[in-house]
Amino acid sequence: MNDDAMDLRARNSQATREAISHAALRLAIEQGPHGLALVRVHDIATAAGVSPRTYNNYFSSRAEAICAFQADQSRRVGQALRSRPADEPLDQAVIAAVIELYTNPEPDRAGLSMIMSTPELEGEALKAFSMAEGPLAEAIATRTGTERDLFPAVMAAAIAGAIRVAGRRWLEPGNPEPFAAILRHALSCVFP
Amino acid sequence: MNDDAMDLRARNSQATREAISHAALRLAIEQGPHGLALVRVHDIATAAGVSPRTYNNYFSSRAEAICAFQADQSRRVGQALRSRPADEPLDQAVIAAVIELYTNPEPDRAGLSMIMSTPELEGEALKAFSMAEGPLAEAIATRTGTERDLFPAVMAAAIAGAIRVAGRRWLEPGNPEPFAAILRHALSCVFP
DNA sequence: CCTGATATTGCGTGCCACGCACTATATGCG
DNA sequence: CGCATATAGTGCGTGGCACGCAATATCAGG
Structure with missing residues (x-):
């Protein structure tokens, strides 16, 4: 996952991918x-400094490019849970892992809003x-057996x-609560 | 929701919609x-007995047409819960409502499999x-206050x-359990 | 039967995803 | 260090799709 773990080709590839998805979201x-x-696809590709055809080698739709960051974030949740101490109760481990992952740093309001409120x-x-x-x-399975x-x-x-519900609530206009608090609250509904 | 509740135009419209989505799924x-x-869009429209342009008046993508039945089914869950007696505990009411809705009749295995296992x-x-x-x-909010x-x-x-998870499990090859049992089991994980 | 409303259709347009073939660049080996 | 090979980037062409627009067909109700 760290850049040092890949050779130059892979790092360039990763950089291109991020450039495209970042440009698309922006x-x-x-x-x-x-x-x-x-x-338009042409705009995304140009903003990312690649050809339109290259954009399409990385993503097969504009929506996929725009949501790529969110998808990557989600993919890390499992690993975040695995990095919690094994003797921690499931609920505490999940809450700690999720909050750590989703509030460091605080998500970009504009980006999340774009993704979640565009039909x-x-x-x-x-x-x-x-x-x-x-x-x-x-x-979860390995943790609980x-x-x-x-x-x-x-x-x-x-x-x-x-x-997802916590994100929606956090985006509601005039909501002063930090994301971590809403996340904790939402997750506490799942672990009664 | 019953056909008698609409005039002829609305019923025709509904029939066309169902013809298109049914043809698409088939x-x-x-x-x-x-x-x-x-x-292809042309095939769907022809199979439904309408022009390609009409298909596009009802659905804005093939995927939407194919999944329309599942979407309609989902839309009925809230109403199914409301039709449970008000003094029933939430967990029992939800389980009864969902099982009633999703096993009467038993879902079409081929259709559900198509929808859930096509990337x-x-x-x-x-x-x-x-x-x-x-x-x-x-x-749920009106029921719990x-x-x-x-x-x-x-x-x-x-x-x-x-x-959704129950559906996935039900579709696994060589699974003899009826959908109702899997649903009940899955929902019991939500209400501990 | 007539009239206004709604549904259906044909046509044209811009864009998109992707296959293919070619070039450029990085990697590993002798 | 050069050379062979693998991998990324690109240009071009194609088939298809979603949709705006305007014309036409169908229907409800007076």
Whole structure:
């Protein structure tokens, strides 16, 4: 995961990928939720310093490029849980892992708002959040030992859903609460 | 919701909508998850007995047409919960409502499998399942009185996730359990 | 039967995803 | 250090899709 772990080719590739997704999200934010159709592939590619064809080698749709950061973030949830001490109770471990991952740094309000409140991005945004479920379910299974049960998968889906709902609440206008507090509150609904 | 509740125009419209989505799902199943790209708009429209342009008046993408039935099903979850007796505990009411809705009749294995195991439909499928969340959260809020809390939304997301996970498990090859049993098991993970 | 409203359709347009072939650049080995 | 090979970037062409617009067909109700 660290850059040092890859050779030059892989690091260049990663940098290009991030340049494209970053440009895509920035342009989308500039146009706002109602002008997404105006964000053309050509603009994204140009802003990222690559050809339109190269953009399409990394992402197969504008929505995927725009939501790539959120998807990457989700993919890290499982690993974040695994890095918690093994003797910590599941609920505390999950809450600590999620809060650590999602508040360091605090998410970008504009980006999250763009992703979560643009109808044309809804499917891709849900996909991005649900990317957490697979690895998270595995991490839960190894932690609890209930490997062949429905429990890990259901719990992972519930946690991913709670994170999503917390994000929605955090974005509501005039909400002074820090994201961490809302996250903790939402997750506490899952672990009664 | 009953056909008698609409005038002739609305019923025709509904019939057309169902003809299109039904044709779309049928053709998608015929081609299988790996041949989705071969299901062309023209074929869907022809199979439904309408022009391609009319297809596009009802759905704005093939994925939306294919997943329409699942989306409609999800939209009914809130109402199903509301129709449970008010004095029933939340967990029992939810479980009864969901099982009633999702096993009467038993879902179509081929259709559900197509929707849930085709990567290109993943976003739309997640959207379809998440359609339950809004109405379901409202139904939970009115039932529990916790209107302004995160609880209803988080619980709704968890329930929708549990239904989705149950569907995935039910589709696993060589699984003899009836859907109702898996659903009950999955939902019991949400209500500890 | 007539009239206004709604549904259906045909046509044209801009854009997008992607296959293919070619070039440029990095990597590893003799 | 050069050379062979693998991998990234690019240009071009193609098929298809979503949708705006305007014309037409169909229907409800007086």
